[in-house]
Amino acid sequence: MDILKQLSIYYREKRHYLILSMLCLAAATALGLVYPLLLRKLIDDVIRKQQYDLVLGIALTALGVVIVKAFLQFLHGFFGGRLGNYLAYRLRNACYEKLQFLSFRYYDRAKTGDLMSRLTGDLEAIRNFVGFGFAQLLNLVLMVTFGMAVMMSIHWQLTLVTMITIPFLAGIALKFESKIHPAFQEMRLALSSLTTAVQENITGVRTVKAFAREPYEVEKFSHRNERYKNNQIFAATLWSKFFPAMELLASISVAVLLAVGGTLVVKEQLSLGDLVAFFSLIWFIIGPMWGLGFHINNYTQSKASGERVLEILNHKIDVKDMENAIELSADEVKGEVKFEHVTFAYGNKLPAVRDINFEAPPGKVVGFLGGTGSGKSTIIQLLMRAYDVNEGSIELDGHDIRTLSVQSLRHQIATVFQETFLFSSSIRNNICYGMSEVSMDEVIRVAKLAKAHEFIMELPDGYDTVVGERGMGLSGGQKQRIAIARALLKNPKILILDDATSAVDMETEQEIQAGFQEVMRGRTTFIIAHRISSLRHADEILVLDEGSVVQQGTHDELIKVPGPYQDVYRIQYADHLAREESSTKRGEA
Known part of the structure; x- marks a missing residue:
């Protein structure tokens, strides 16, 4: 539970949702115990003693229990859903914020597809467990505890005999968890690798087609897909061994109950209603034990996902402000x-x-x-x-x-990189990136200095033309000129041109260089070329x-x-x- 404890800081403010969700589920579980007791009364008092006037009361009680239990389960789902969504919201924001401030060193090794997988699939697994799975796991304990308490109140000797297989059921469940957790960790890694392959292929589709490497990419994806498939098969194999073992032990408990309980009824040491109530109550205990594997599955997935999310949140920021760092003012620099x-x-x-x-x-x-x-x-x-x-x-x-x-x-500092990146937005927004309250005249002025104004005006919507992902639809030279305009609009004290004119022809380069002469005046400029x-x-x-x-x-x-x-x-x-x-x-x- 250490992983979930670390994550608790992201839902601590709404922990009352967790408490209310668990209380409602516990109350609904407790009400579920009324059914076997009503069944016992129906058999022992109504049928055997022929007190038929009790039928209406028993029926109305059962109806009332159903209504209240349904309302409590609604509240459980309502509060659990609120909690899970709040946690996912906080975690998603925290992860995205951390990614913004992580150093370049981190991104030297990070893979886009893997990060996308963490911010989507892993967060969803955490949301489901914290919102519902944790309460369900606690409910399992309550069902077993409540069920055994009622059984002990009816006939403690029969309870002990019937429950002889419960320790074995718990042992199998714990052993299953120890094996399924590493399997889910490997499965998450395989899924990240699969996502990365798809992301890289889509991003580099032009390169793939230019080199006619479609068969190679299909084969590469197939290998990663096979790894993911094998992990799924391994997990399924574990499940296939778990369920028969659990069902066998549960069946033994039922067989023992019928044999011993039936003998007690024959000897009139136990009423028929008590035996029927016992039979209902044993499923009240064994049913959750069967579901233990499912809950362990959810817990294991959330644990593996939590580890991957916390890896981002706890990652050291290599470049950060020292204590009492100096805040530079543009007027002073x-x-x-x-x-x-x-x-x-x-x-x-x-x-x-x-x-x-x-x-x-x-x-x-x-x-x-x-x-x-x-x-x-x-x-x-x-x-x-x-x-x-x-x-x-x-x-x-x-x-x-x-x-x-x-x-x-x-x-x-304003930088024009050799590899130009444009956002999926209008050309104006790309030029104004990071700036607020910029007039259109200023945008046009820097676009002219970057020799971008003419080709922008030839586009269907001019400066309002929306460029595709990463600037698709524009040539390399056009993207580079927009990036130059974006840097010039920042009006920096230090201007960095990292091979900024590598994607334009010689004539355009000379025109841009002439425009730079005016822009560089009064600025410290570094040119890589x-x-x-x-x-x-x-x-x-x-x-x-x-x-x-x-x-x-x-x-x-x-x-x-x-x-x-x-x-x-x-x-x-x-x-x-x-x-x-x-x-x-x-x-x-």
Whole structure:
């Protein structure tokens, strides 16, 4: 019950619903004991003693019990449903909020399909058990307790003989729980894997079709589906062994009751009405014992689901505010950035960046050039505090960024990522994302700076055009220009362009770069690019290789010095250099 105890903080405010639900169910259960007693009276007093005038009273009593019991069961369902839904609501909000603040390190390993499974199927299993299953499990105990109490009041010796198989029934149920719990844990993992496969396939359907890999995807899904099927079969096998064993022991109890109770009736040591009442009461006990497997099933599923949900809720946030973190004000921030001996590694891997040192005064434009894995994006993510540095420090206006609140730091930064993400909403909402009370004139102004206004106006509904999931329906260049407009609207002190023009043609890139000249004025700007054309106007360019700065200077300085920058320049401007060389030769001739 430790898992449910941890979850109790999410329904503590409504625990009176749980209490009322259990009380109503307990009362309804107690009323169920009236039926065997009425049956005993009907046989012993009405039939055997021929007191037929009691029939109407017995019938009205039975009717009254039915009505009251039905009302109590309604209240049980009402309060239980309220409790379960309240818990699911609180848990869903808590999980979603925690996912918003979990660090990038968590998402480096997390799978979308698995998280979706936790926030849907697992939460539903918890809701069902806390809302109804817990009360039902308690009701099972009450039914056994109440039933045995009434039986003991009628004939305690017959009760003890009849109940001889109950310990064995409980033992089988407990052994079943110990085996079914690991099976359900594995089943949940298999279901998460299945969900992840479907989510990845739908997300990457264009890639799948482009490479004609449909048969491979079908086979991959089939393997995961088979794993889930085998888990279901294993669980079903456990159930198939559990029910016959329970029924055998229950049948033995009934047989003992009929044999011993019948003998007592013959010897007139027990009335026929008592025997019939006993027969009804034994099912009042054995019935719940049969249902014990079902309740254990619900408990086990909720326990496995609770573990998966709590794994999210209890996960450590790697990057968080320290005590008394400084709240930055946009009016006070100048945008001076300083890296001092910064070293960082992802997990136990080799350092992604080593001993990085540079300064970026307010308004300075710093460019980063390097091959894949050289550490360009890592430097930017460290500046945003997506991760905390292992060694050294990063300062903003003289403050170590670890002393600043994460939210206030990121409010001063706007980033255009290489992989553009757009929400399933209108273009205007995508540009205004995270901003409130923005005028249409401002939206159009930044869209023009990003060279997005013209193609937006050609769309059916202009800025009110709703883009598909992840920006479906727009080209890569169009999505990137919308992302640039979104960053510009934020009016940040620090602007990060992570290969922001990689998806546009050279002509559009030049137009956007011209617009950036105005936007960059007065802002500290960091540009990551593979094209030297995007970097040549930077105040300083850092060339990285395997996480270290190997060259540093302006464009004009670097092209004159043999090294990686000059090599990239010669490759990208080979045609231009060839034309210059040819022109020079003709001039000399």
